[in-house]
Amino acid sequence: MRRQKGPTSRxxxxxxxxxxxxxxxxxxxxxxxxxxxxxxxxxxxxxxxxIRLLPDPPSAVFTHAKENYKSVWNDxxxxxxxxxxxxxxxxxxxxxxxxxxxxxxxxxxSRVQWRGRxxxxxxxxxxxxxxxxxxxxxxxxxxxELGWIGTLTPLWAPAWFGGAFNxxxxxxxxxxxxxxxxxxxxxxxxxxxxxxWRIILPLSKPALAVVALxxxxxxxxxxxxxxxxxxxQDQYTLALGLQLYQSQAGNTPWNLLMAASALMxxxxxLLFVLTQRTFVRGVSTEGLK
Amino acid sequence: MTSRGRAWRxxxxxxxxxxxxxxxxxxxxxxxxxxxxxYALTDYPLLEPPMFVGLKNFRDLAGDPTxxxxxxxxxxxxxxxxxxxxxxxxxxxxxLNSRVRFGRVxxxxxxxxxxxxxxxxxxxWFWLFNGEYGLVNKVLGxxxxxxxxxxxxxxxxxxWVLPSMVLMTLWGVGQSVVIYVAAMQDVPRQLYEAAExxxxxxxxRFVHVTLPMISPAILFNVIALTISAVQVFAVPYVxxxxxxxxxxxxxxxxxxxxxxxxxYGRMGYACAMAWIQLLVVLALTxxxxxxxxxxxxxxxx
Numbered sequence: 001m002r003r004q005k006g007p008t009s010r011x012x013x014x015x016x017x018x019x020x021x022x023x024x025x026x027x028x029x030x031x032x033x034x035x036x037x038x039x040x041x042x043x044x045x046x047x048x049x050x051i052r053l054l055p056d057p058p059s060a061v062f063t064h065a066k067e068n069y070k071s072v073w074n075d076x077x078x079x080x081x082x083x084x085x086x087x088x089x090x091x092x093x094x095x096x097x098x099x100x101x102x103x104x105x106x107x108x109x110s111r112v113q114w115r116g117r118x119x120x121x122x123x124x125x126x127x128x129x130x131x132x133x134x135x136x137x138x139x140x141x142x143x144x145e146l147g148w149i150g151t152l153t154p155l156w157a158p159a160w161f162g163g164a165f166n167x168x169x170x171x172x173x174x175x176x177x178x179x180x181x182x183x184x185x186x187x188x189x190x191x192x193x194x195x196x197w198r199i200i201l202p203l204s205k206p207a208l209a210v211v212a213l214x215x216x217x218x219x220x221x222x223x224x225x226x227x228x229x230x231x232x233q234d235q236y237t238l239a240l241g242l243q244l245y246q247s248q249a250g251n252t253p254w255n256l257l258m259a260a261s262a263l264m265x266x267x268x269x270l271l272f273v274l275t276q277r278t279f280v281r282g283v284s285t286e287g288l289k
Numbered sequence: 290m291t292s293r294g295r296a297w298r299x300x301x302x303x304x305x306x307x308x309x310x311x312x313x314x315x316x317x318x319x320x321x322x323x324x325x326x327x328y329a330l331t332d333y334p335l336l337e338p339p340m341f342v343g344l345k346n347f348r349d350l351a352g353d354p355t356x357x358x359x360x361x362x363x364x365x366x367x368x369x370x371x372x373x374x375x376x377x378x379x380x381x382x383x384x385l386n387s388r389v390r391f392g393r394v395x396x397x398x399x400x401x402x403x404x405x406x407x408x409x410x411x412x413x414w415f416w417l418f419n420g421e422y423g424l425v426n427k428v429l430g431x432x433x434x435x436x437x438x439x440x441x442x443x444x445x446x447x448x449w450v451l452p453s454m455v456l457m458t459l460w461g462v463g464q465s466v467v468i469y470v471a472a473m474q475d476v477p478r479q480l481y482e483a484a485e486x487x488x489x490x491x492x493x494r495f496v497h498v499t500l501p502m503i504s505p506a507i508l509f510n511v512i513a514l515t516i517s518a519v520q521v522f523a524v525p526y527v528x529x530x531x532x533x534x535x536x537x538x539x540x541x542x543x544x545x546x547x548x549x550x551x552x553y554g555r556m557g558y559a560c561a562m563a564w565i566q567l568l569v570v571l572a573l574t575x576x577x578x579x580x581x582x583x584x585x586x587x588x589x590x
Contacts, residue, residue, distance in 0.1 A: 018391075020384060024398075028399050034413075051427050101309040104306055105309055105310040108302075108307040109306075109307060114299045115303075129574060131570050133522075133563045134563040134567045136546070137328065137559050138325045140550075160313075161313020164310075221406040221407055238406075242409060246415060257416065258412075260412075264406060264408075264409045269401060
């Protein structure tokens with residue numbers, strides 16, 4: 001076995017690295033722990049001077065948790081289940097469109113030989129740098145012209161035309177698939193569509209998963225889009241709905257705000273735990289752009 | 290078929306496959322950019338047709354104190370948060386890369402906060418920074434009291450807006466950490482061994498071997514951070530807007546742009562602001578690419 005080298009070889013250094021990383025981990029997780037703790041307290045105890053992770057008496061934690069989460073779920077004005085439904089509609093339609101269209105375009109930019117390819121790929125990369133605020137006003141006007149303002153459509157329809165970063169990511173992945181595979185298929189008389197559908201896509205599942213996952217997170221996160229395009233509170237997504245809690249300024253019900261935040265955060269954390277490998281791989285490739 | 294006809298056919302096939310993006314970017318990117326370039330030169334009060342006014346919007350911006358304030362706030366935020374963020378990300382990545390036990394656990398702990406949607410993150414920090422009952426001051430209060438000091442009101446206090454924003458941004462450092470760790474793992478081991486034979490300690494190895502070797506990843510990360518810092522919106526929009534008016538230190542460029550366009554309905558003025566922002570982003574990216582060329586060249590010699 002190779003001798004361990006590097007900065008970790010001395011025990012004292014090792015100990016200090018552990019201590020630092022452990023402290024950093026605690027600091028990074030503390031806000032989330034505090035969010036959960038607050039979400040399981042009665043309002044009077046959430047807003048108090050003492051630092052406690054469990055309510056007094058601690059045995060009442062489940063009662064309070066149930067009560068808080070239930071009142072978030074059943075609220076008549078801030079309708080969490082409705083916003084969840086809207087978000088899921090946007091996510092489902094958006095993820096399907098984004099994954100499929102980006103894969104189609106990436107195929108055209110990696111497996112079809114044509115002269116305009118380099119130029120189009122350059123354009124794809126160039127659009128990644130354009131700040132959204134430049135598009136904000138005119139997109140609103142275009143969507144208004146299309147009659148999409150006040151509907152969920154502008155939040156998912158553009159995804160059906162592919163996204164620059166996802167096209168880039170899939171193209172890089174497709175390039176690693178050996179050319180001999182599609183050349184053999186072409187000799188057998190397969191069309192591009194068959195090669196795409198039967199060879200490239202099945203071999204690219206990990207990369208497609210990354211694209212789907214990232215777009216889902218994007219939709220879950222998106223605040224500006226819904227803020228501009230949605231007019232009716234019944235169409236709100238979770239990101240906009242969550243903000244309603246806080247804009248009832250004055251006496252924020254901290255325990256309910258934290259319960260609602262926890263409900264919004266937990267699916268993503270769960271998704272991360274279930275797909276950790278896909279996640280880390282995807283994030284690491286982001287550094288290549 | 291003639292070779293010419295064949296070439297045309299290939300061209301059409303390629304265009305067809307790239308079609309969705311070509312159409313999409315024409316309708317949702319290029320057309321809007323052209324529109325906003327034109328509107329930037331007009332007076333456009335949402336419900337009336339745009340009226341050409343030349344460079345008037347830009348002249349008005351030059352004399353608009355709110356414009357200069359949001360420029361200053363945004364520049365300060367980008368100028369402070371990006372270096373701090375990058376430094377913390379590199380140090381954490383370096384520590385995680387030192388092959389300690391539980392490395393994956395630590396990495397997950399740092400990464401998980403990046404999953405929190407911006408808006409939820411704003412809510413959580415809104416609570417943590419609460420002057421009276423927030424966790425941050427509950428912890429800081431007893432620590433500072435013996436020195437006769439009391440903790441700040443954070444987001445409510447103009448002077449503490451920038452530190453609050455930097456702290457909140459740092460909470461999302463995990464994504465960059467993961468990128469840097471991945472880049473560091475690609476650095477050939479022999480380089481470290483050679484450096485060790487030369488008598489370099491761990492810190493010097495990090496500075497003279499690791500950093501130059503991952504400099505491309507750092508460059509791209511810093512560019513991406515810059516582009517997003519210049520656009521910062523959701524978190525300050527939620528945290529610093531109050532019924533009695535926005536905290537002036539927490540008023541950022543995109544917030545003002547949004548208000549101009551969608552609250553006051555001054556579409557032309559908003560488009561002028563947007564184009565200035567675009568040109569600044571392009572200029573910053575260009576400068577960083579250009580400046581980094583020499584750094585990369587330098588490390589290879």
